Amino acid sequence: MVCINITAVLSSVFDGFEMYMMSRCNFNSTDPKDIEYIRSYYFRKVEFTRFDSSVGKFVGYTEYGVKNAEAWNNQPGQLARMRAKKETYCHNNIGVDYSAVLSKSAKPYVKLHSMITPSSHHPAMLVCSVYDFYPSKIKVSWLRDGKEITSDVTSTEEMADGDWYYQTHSHLEYTPRSGEKISCVVEHASLKEPLKTDWDPSSSMPESERNKLAIGASGLILGLILSLAGFIYYKRKSRVLISNHSI
Numbered sequence: 001m002v003c004i005n006i007t008a009v010l011s012s013v014f015d016g017f018e019m020y021m022m023s024r025c026n027f028n029s030t031d032p033k034d035i036e037y038i039r040s041y042y043f044r045k046v047e048f049t050r051f052d053s054s055v056g057k058f059v060g061y062t063e064y065g066v067k068n069a070e071a072w073n074n075q076p077g078q079l080a081r082m083r084a085k086k087e088t089y090c091h092n093n094i095g096v097d098y099s100a101v102l103s104k105s106a107k108p109y110v111k112l113h114s115m116i117t118p119s120s121h122h123p124a125m126l127v128c129s130v131y132d133f134y135p136s137k138i139k140v141s142w143l144r145d146g147k148e149i150t151s152d153v154t155s156t157e158e159m160a161d162g163d164w165y166y167q168t169h170s171h172l173e174y175t176p177r178s179g180e181k182i183s184c185v186v187e188h189a190s191l192k193e194p195l196k197t198d199w200d201p202s203s204s205m206p207e208s209e210r211n212k213l214a215i216g217a218s219g220l221i222l223g224l225i226l227s228l229a230g231f232i233y234y235k236r237k238s239r240v241l242i243s244n245h246s247i
Helices: 063-073 076-102 207-246
Strands: 002-014 017-027 035-043 046-052 057-060 109-115 124-133 138-144 147-149 153-155 166-174 182-188 195-198
Touching: 017 076, 035 063, 035 076, 046 063, 057 063, 063 076, 109 182, 109 195, 124 138, 124 182, 138 166, 166 182
Parallel strands: none
Antiparallel strands: 002 017, 017 035, 035 046, 046 057, 109 124, 124 166, 138 147, 138 182, 153 166, 182 195
């Protein structure tokens, strides 16, 4: 359920404590039947009276609040105005929020990496980290040679970054096998099809080691090229010598 909070603070102060009122709309669609308007009254951070459109009247939570609720419930004009807030206050604002923000989505960014496993059951662990997605609902799963893995998988809840975006992390403990293919699959409202990221074991190698490996591979290729060039030169030189000897 999506919740919008709009707060109005009153200027009344009693013994250094402020009394304030908060109105909010709870909803999961723009349909009026899925909208709830709530107005709460607080003093010293304690809610003492509330109007809830689902109940249709005021309810008190303290001795003072009960007296207030009884008095306000006996005022037909006050109740009528509060019951109308669901339409006049919530419905209009929800339409704006849906069109401006809530109907939008942001594609996730996926990073797959290995880490030391704390478990003694498996020697390896992969972490699929998913960042910068909106809305928060998302599904992260694992494939091993095309088949979904359901055991030895743990995932965090979707965590808000504080800037409308979310992140989540899924951990897979496993025992590596030669030639296998492990993938992290992300499904989200912003994606037309699932986003699959394959694990590359070489990506877990430190950068210095990867550089050494690249330099070694380059040297090997260069050596093969030079050897091939020398062999071709030798063969051609041999044919020239044989031809001259025959003459």
